[in-house]
Amino acid sequence: MPRDPISRPLAALAARLPQRLRTGYWTRLVPALAALAALTHAPSFVRPVWSPDEGYLATQARMLADGGVLYDTVVDRKPPLLPWLYEAAFWVFGSLSLWPLRVLAIVAHLATALLLASVARGRWGDRAGAAAGALYLLVSIGLSPEDTQAATFEVFMLPAMVAAFRYAERRRWLAAGVATAVCALTKQTGGAVLLPVLWMLLQDARHRGVRRPAALGRVLAGFALPVALVAVILTKPGGFLFWVVTGSGDYASFDGSVLLMAGRALGNAAILAAAFLGLAVPLLRRRRALRRAAPGASAPPRRGAAGGSVSDLWVFLASAVVAVCTGFHFFGHYYLQLMPPLVLLGVGAASASAVRWRPVLVYSAVAATAFWGLALAWPGHRLDRSAKVATAVAEQTGPGDTMLVWGMHPEMYWLADRRPATRYLTAGFLTNYSGGKGDRQVGEAYSVQDAWKTFDQELSRNLPEIVVDDSGTSPYSPVRIPRIERLLDAHYQMVGLTGDTVIYRLVRR
Structure with a gap:
């Protein structure tokens, strides 16, 4: 039996536990x-x-x-x-x-x-x-x-x-x-x-x-x-019902x-x-x-x-x-x-x-x-780029500013610690782009029901301080989505570039 005053009670407790435990x-x-x-x-x-x-x-x-x-x-x-x-x-x-x-x-x-x-x-x-x-x-x-x-x-x-x-x-x-x-x-x-x-x-x-x-x-x-x-x-x-069951048909x-x-x-x-x-x-x-065995020759199940x-x-x-x-x-x-x-x-x-x-x-x-x-x-180049973009956004904005990520990498919001300007955290909701299934049925016409109406209402109340265009040459790039292209042309100027990810900042007039 251990003599240490702390270990002695523990040893006694262990000894009283059932053997099977x-x-x-x-x-x-x-x-x-x-x-x-x-x-x-x-x-x-x-x-x-x-x-x-x-x-x-x-x-x-x-x-x-x-x-x-x-x-x-x-x-x-x-x-x-x-x-x-x-x-x-x-x-x-x-x-x-x-x-x-x-x-x-x-x-x-x-x-x-x-x-x-x-x-x-x-x-x-x-x-x-x-x-x-x-x-x-x-x-x-x-x-x-x-x-x-x-x-x-x-x-x-x-x-x-x-x-x-x-x-x-x-x-x-x-x-x-x-x-x-x-x-x-x-x-x-x-x-x-x-x-x-x-x-x-x-x-x-x-x-x-x-x-x-x-x-x-x-x-x-x-x-x-x-x-x-x-x-x-x-x-x-x-x-x-809509988001969990019926609203994912196109996706x-x-x-x-x-x-x-x-x-x-x-x-x-x-x-x-x-x-x-x-x-x-x-x-x-x-x-x-089992294929070679005769029918009924296998051992009975447990x-x-x-x-x-x-x-x-x-x-x-x-x-x-x-x-x-x-x-x-x-x-x-x-x-x-x-x-x-x-x-x-x-x-x-x-x-x-x-x-x-x-x-x-x-x-x-x-x-x-x-x-x-x-x-x-694991190299993780894509996620490393997201971290670099998020760092740049955090340096150029304040905690109360909002941002819009036009792409499929919503981790930028979390890494930058900035609030999203919209409830749609990826461009997929607004264009039906779904993680690499190709460019068929991708565009404004294939968005989630009423998504563009809601998106326009959200941005009309408060334009984001930063827009990150992470679309590259994808089927939902701004040149193919007129609303996003007009938004950038009317209100933003480019302030940064990381790979093919472009950072735009709101122009105050």
């Missing part, structure tokens, strides 16, 4: 996974901002803190949970840094890993559970660093997504519906997890004679009530460059495949073995899997594929939604095939190390 499975696994989550995402702290989405959320949070109203004077095509989380973090820690959100993102990854470990342990045993948690954290950085190290929608959506699957697996249908709602209120495509939830409900009813209408009612009630609470009470119903369309979309889709899929190769090998071997097979995992993966393809943008961070079902399928295949874990873990660790090093060395 001191040496149990989760007591040993949680700290190990927490350390791995912190290690794999440590590079997230080396940059002030990783992506325009982070910049958009940070700017939104400041606008909300200044009295803005979500889906009215503060708008986006995303659900409200993550903007509110950013706002809360800024309220507690201040808005000068995103480090609190990066910490919360690590917590979200850890929660996802633990939920995957719980699913895998229930199906294939303790070792598979630990492997699922560790492998998820290793492959969670297996895309471009801008997609995996940023604190954005998909990262915070994943815990609720896996929780919905886990609750359905345990036949806790009301909780599965609530988790699905939380997922969809973080990002709309998170609602795709409702497909495997309903599949497991159908299989459970078929095999166990469960009353299907009652269980279905609990799922739908669990999903509908939180969404109704947010839409009707916590936000404006009309604004929520989420197939109109655009097919070659560009196909190239992005295949490129990000190839990067993800490289990160998952350690798990892909046992999965392919397992599929090949208890705990709703429906008694891994079909629910394949439906889980199919729902994620549908979510990634929705909108036809195929950005890298969309592919994060594929990671949980892929990890479960790979771990299940390795467990069922008696594959040695060491090669799988070694490859995944080596791949993660490569992506980790890539994150530290």
